[in-house]
Amino acid sequence: MGVSVGFIGATTEELDRAEADPSWADTYVYELYADDGFPMPNRPYGGPDKAWAGLQFLFDETDVELEFLMDGFQILEDGTLFGWSAEQITSVARQLRATPWERLAAHYSPERMTREEVYPRTWRLDAEGELDWLRRSYEELVDFFTAAAAGGYGAFMSFSF
Incomplete structure (x- = not known):
């Protein structure tokens, strides 16, 4: 299974209710993903799935101010569900959108990422393949944030381990 991060669009009302009633939020987010209609055409969702730590490494080397495990507000005390405002x-x-992939890719260092034990610790096995995986994950992340912003959504962020 592994450690992964996922996002799904959330309304302000849903986020407010989640903050007031974390147990509701836990059930609600599970039901969003388990619904037969998933993915819902009007509710964006996306990764970075297991690529989150590799992308975080690249973000930390640039001026992208995104920290998967620090941004948003914690909903569940066990750290598995967060809310992000619109x-x-x-x-x-x-x-x-202002950060081209090439700017991030310039900081890709399989040796350093391996030395620093950046999850999932596969960087030196297929360095070029892993870089391509990070690129695809970044593109999915950009697509999610762009669609969510265009729709006026906040988000639920799940952290699974």
């Missing part, structure tokens, strides 16, 4: 989503979307 304002945060819009701000991150703006940053991501």
Whole structure:
């Protein structure tokens, strides 16, 4: 299974209710993903899935101010569910759209990422393949934040381990 991060669009009302009633939020987010209609055409969702730590490494080397495990607000005490406001989503979307992949890729260092034990610790096995995986994950992340911002959504961020 592994450690992964995922986002799904959330309304302000849903985020407010989640903050007031975390147990509701836990059930609700699960039901969003388990619904027969998933993915819903009007509710954006996306990764970076298991690429989150590799992307975080690249973000930390640039001026992208996104920290998967620090941004947003914690909903569940076990750290598996967070809420991100519509304002945060819009701000991150703006940053991501202004950051071409090439600027991030310039900081890709399989040796250093291996030495620093950046999850999932596969960087030296297929360095070029892993870089391509990070690129695809970045593109999915940009797509999610762009769509969520355009729809006026905040987000639920799940952190699974």
